[in-house]
Amino acid sequence: MFPLDLLDGAEESSAPAHRPSSLLDNLNDEQLAAVTLPAGHALILAGAGSGKTRVLTTRIAWLLQSGQVTPGGILAVTFTNKAAKEMVARLSAMLPYNVRGMWIGTFHGLCNRLLRAHHVAAGLPATFQILDTQDQLSAIKRLCKQYQVDEERFPPKQLGWFIAGCKEEGMRPKDVVASDPDTKKKVELYQLYEDQCQREGVVDFGELMLRSFELLRDDAALRQHYQRRFRFILVDEFQDTNKLQYAWLKQLAGEMVGGRLQSSSSVLAVGDDDQSIYAFRGARVGNMTDFVREFDVQHQIKLEQNYRSFSNILDCANALISHNSQRLGKNLRTNQGAGEPVRVYEAPTDLDEASWMVEEIRNLVRQDGVPRQEIAVLYRSNAQSRVIESKLFNAGVPYRVYGGLRFFERAEIKHALAYLRLLENPHDDTSFMRVVNFPARGIGARSVETLQETARAAGCSLSDAVTAVGGAAGTKLQGFVAKIDVLREETQGKSLRQTIERMLEASGLIDFYLNEKEGQDRIENLKELVNAAESFVTQEGFGKDAIALPIDEHSRADAALTQSPASQGLNPGLPMLDVPLGGTDAETGETLSPLAAFLVHAALEAGDNQAQAGQEAVQLMTVHASKGLEFDVVFIGGLEEGLFPHENAASDKGGLEEERRLMYVAITRARKRLYLSHSQSRMLHGQTRFNLPSRFLDELPEANLKWLTAKQPGFGTFTPKFGGGSAYGNGFRAASGTRSSEVFANPVVPPQKTVPGHGITKGITVFHAKFGEGKVLAVEGTGDDARAQINFPRHGTKWLALAIAKLTIVE
């Protein structure tokens, strides 16, 4: 059954024989059906925790083992490097041969590969550099300065969004319909930006996608070549694809004829509309229904069996998401049993909420032996992490915050990379600008301005323009360029490591940070850059250990095609050499230098998005960042109107539904225990806000909840006994039988006084539209900040902002 010829040329030919049957063992019926689908397009609706990645990788392995395709015929695309790596790792473990012949990667990674292979056809230099978002912004700022754009009216950041947005929609400047003068101006600047990038030989992320889409669209021979090659295309997280990515997939999959796709390949799209949380950055869930229609999808499979959570948690998730109207429809189920109820907590303030979390966490670790890294605290916005961090810090609980600057985005690393990029491409003006006077070498804004004008007049790069600048400024500028030139000479033929080390010396970066008082960390990072380069060289097989690619049947066929273009209708020199490093010129077979390849790597993969790993630590992250992860215990904090759902999203229905999906994602991260909390008051942007509990809390089934604070809509009417523990019920801490600490139970009781003008004073009874009648316990603040603490028999004690809450005084 196993086709031996697949092993031909593979270096692991001595690997133990695989029993194909083992591949399909332990799959449930839905998974098995998905893995063994016949050729043809298919949509897999994969619920959270339903074994999506497993299905995807097993499908590939099954296709290969059953001899339906060779590695060269597989294209699998993901959104993140992490997902791509995981797929490669799992496949390597499953298959007895090298997986390199397959195209597995991120959209951007594969686009890069395509553009490198066909850079001439794509109109790009072989060594084109990739701009990340920071680089793009500085390029735009530079452009705005040059054309004296009013940065008040056209903030560079917004221009960046505009340009990225256009590209995501597949639009060039000429395609944008501009009716108002502002849009016209933006389109004009978009065009100028494009010209500038082209001149400098750089592409931004959007350009990687758009340019390779256009390459496929406009070059029929090339397109058909890849269409023939990729028999099976698999797309992960399909609900997150944008318009352009979908169009790109269509180009690879076949030819559109009358709104339908004529295709000989099979596209397997895997996604979950309920986990679509990136509409704000251009993702189009609608691609799923478009896909079904345009690809005439015959097979749709739902993976609804969840292997992650207990049913109390899943019931909450299902109930919540059922409030959305725009759904393909799916219900998660488990056979793991009910598990513990979902715990809900109300805190008087955000500080108390954080204290409570920390206390719970300490008990979980101490008494239940939960590993700290199995506990996650999720929040809607990054600003919320501050309080939690400080409480964890004070309690001495190790924690790790996801988000923030990644390795290759750090200033010192960007500086170093800019020097390296100038070695590769002296015309990269963005890099030139970044380091021309860093470390300071007496080249001020004046000199740079003169240089820019000279360059513009001559229509050349900054580097080429230095000789035309006279005076002391000119001498200094020429000195800088000479320094780069010398460095380029010196590092010819040197290893990547030596090149970087030499650059760090010669640029003066190391010296600069040695003299900085806070420079030690930065020097550490620069050393880490050397390490990163070293391991890149080893992993990617540069240098002496370079691995020859296994040549499979498919690659041989490709090579044959290439050699007889006429008979196959291919352009001469339009070949499919397999490109191991994503940087091989298809025409000449020339590959990027280790340095150039490393720079691509740095741009495409900004590194880990988390603080230092190592010790067992509680995980803090936004809900967005938690997608795809799972934990034994999950806390979701700040479940308040205005925060979650976020106020900016709550106005329109689509926005609210996306917020709800976000909540759905958050809930489904938990395996065993889920905590939900909200606070009556919260410090945000320097102001105390009094938020109502999130509507999402009301959308959860009461049967699956356990209120830790004494309020349960429609249930108990008792008020919390602050300061004691007894009001919190039994089994609060089910596993240990102990009670949570008293820390949380002390609300901040503000000085009690009467606020003039509201007529609301301590002791009176008021009526609230939602909470009913309640007794005023305290009043504080003035004006818009005025608020009252009110005890509602049915809903507990709350702080309400008098400016917002509509209260009437009951006599």
Place this chain on the structure above:
DNA sequence: TCGCAAACGGTTTTT
């Protein structure tokens, strides 16, 4: 050219 104070902005984010 540098340092400091005022001003600004503050959902979510991968590549």
Place this chain on the structure above:
DNA sequence: CCGTTTGCGA
């Protein structure tokens, strides 16, 4: 409230 950026004065 708080981190980042800008602008001004020395």
